[in-house]
Amino acid sequence: QVLRTRTFILNLSVRLHTLIQSVFGGPVARAHTKWNTMSGSDPAAAGSLSEEFAVPAHVEEVRSLMAAFAEQHGAAGRMVVLITSGGTKVPLESRTVRFLDNFSSGRRGASSAEYFLSQGYAVIFLHRHRSLYPYTRLYTGVNLLDCLTLEGAGLVTVDQRKLPNITKVLKRYQEVKSAGLLLPVEFSTLSEYLHLLKAAAQALSSIGSKAMFYLAAAVSDFYIPASEMPEHKIQSSNGPLQISMKMVPKILKPLVKDWAPKAFVISFKLETDPSILLERARCALDTYNHQAVVANVLDTRHGYVVVVTKDSQKELVLTDEEAQREVEIEEKIVQNLSHAHIQFINQKG
Numbered sequence: 001q002v003l004r005t006r007t008f009i010l011n012l013s014v015r016l017h018t019l020i021q022s023v024f025g026g027p028v029a030r031a032h033t034k035w036n037t038m039s040g041s042d043p044a045a046a047g048s049l050s051e052e053f054a055v056p057a058h059v060e061e062v063r064s065l066m067a068a069f070a071e072q073h074g075a076a077g078r079m080v081v082l083i084t085s086g087g088t089k090v091p092l093e094s095r096t097v098r099f100l101d102n103f104s105s106g107r108r109g110a111s112s113a114e115y116f117l118s119q120g121y122a123v124i125f126l127h128r129h130r131s132l133y134p135y136t137r138l139y140t141g142v143n144l145l146d147c148l149t150l151e152g153a154g155l156v157t158v159d160q161r162k163l164p165n166i167t168k169v170l171k172r173y174q175e176v177k178s179a180g181l182l183l184p185v186e187f188s189t190l191s192e193y194l195h196l197l198k199a200a201a202q203a204l205s206s207i208g209s210k211a212m213f214y215l216a217a218a219v220s221d222f223y224i225p226a227s228e229m230p231e232h233k234i235q236s237s238n239g240p241l242q243i244s245m246k247m248v249p250k251i252l253k254p255l256v257k258d259w260a261p262k263a264f265v266i267s268f269k270l271e272t273d274p275s276i277l278l279e280r281a282r283c284a285l286d287t288y289n290h291q292a293v294v295a296n297v298l299d300t301r302h303g304y305v306v307v308v309t310k311d312s313q314k315e316l317v318l319t320d321e322e323a324q325r326e327v328e329i330e331e332k333i334v335q336n337l338s339h340a341h342i343q344f345i346n347q348k349g
């Protein structure tokens with residue numbers, strides 16, 4: 001199958017880490033990939049995950065952190081949401097110079113995390129390394145050094161006019177951090193994403209219906225198995241590149257059926273052609289049997305989504321007036337879903 005570049009961005013460069021994220025960002029569980037040599041198992045079977053996809057070296061450590069987080073907040077009567085956010089990276093070479101990326105800035109996941117925290121949830125934020133992060137996302141367009149003045153003798157002052165609402169945002173960020181309500185976990189590659197999501201599902205199984213999965217990450221449907229991947233950088237002197245990719249196993253199936261059968265699970269469906277969106281969303285719901293699909297079109301995702309469930313279809317729209325007041329559609333999505341989650345818990349117990 002020849003690679004179609006329509007839904008991917010071929011990313012040849014490593015993105016720069018923004019200074020502001022390193023200053024404000026909290027401690028993060030970082031995934032380091034250890035490549036195994038793997039071959040020929042059935043990718044459709046979720047049991048074969050470790051055979052086809054390299055296991056991140058510290059998955060067990062992250063699993064324990066997530067399990068302790070879920071237990072602690074579950075015991076305190078809190079609901080816990082696992083948010084996935086950002087795009088997955090699919091390497092083309094083992095010693096990776098080039099990779100395929102799925103489009104996602106991480107804005108939806110990062111802003112949703114803030115609204116879930118406001119609704120009283122504890123949040124596990126499984127996000128792509130260097131994608132947008134709760135609270136710091138509000139300052140991504142700002143060069144931090146332009147906001148600071150060196151006053152001498154180790155004293156630095158901040159120009160608050162250049163960091164809108166910084167006092168309020170910082171206060172909220174520190175409240176969330178000191179209450180231990182946000183657990184950030186990072187992924188970069190598709191393999192890391194798949195293994196960490198499986199570990200999260202197992203870690204959250206102890207709190208049953210109090211767990212929500214909010215799967216906003218943009219996940220590749222295609223990958224190159226490590227056994228078929230060249231070790232070294234592909235040489236352009238060999239002529240034009242043709243890549244054959246395999247289908248990624250549908251992780252939602254075992255997640256809903258085996259790993260977290262009592263949880264409230266929400267997936268996102270992204271299309272560029274609006275005419276097939278709802279049919280694709282319904283198809284996902286029928287296939288995976290989870291609770292809801294949030295359907296969106298790439299160009300209009302900031303102002304319009306449809307929450308599709310087995311027996312309902314709810315359009316969420318930002319009016320011009322709301323957009324002007326900088327209301328975010330994620331506030332409406334989170335309100336809708338947290339309400340549905342409470343009903344779900346009341347029914348299931």
Ligand code: 9Z3
Pocket residue numbers: 086103104105106107108109215216217218219220267268269270271284296298301
């Ligand atoms: C989404 O559809 C998200 O809403 C976006 C958010 C990625 C569009 P941003 O991060 O964008 O705010 O820039 N996520 C799911 C995308 C996805 O990969 N879905 C798969 C599919 O549509 C699996 S259900 O087939």
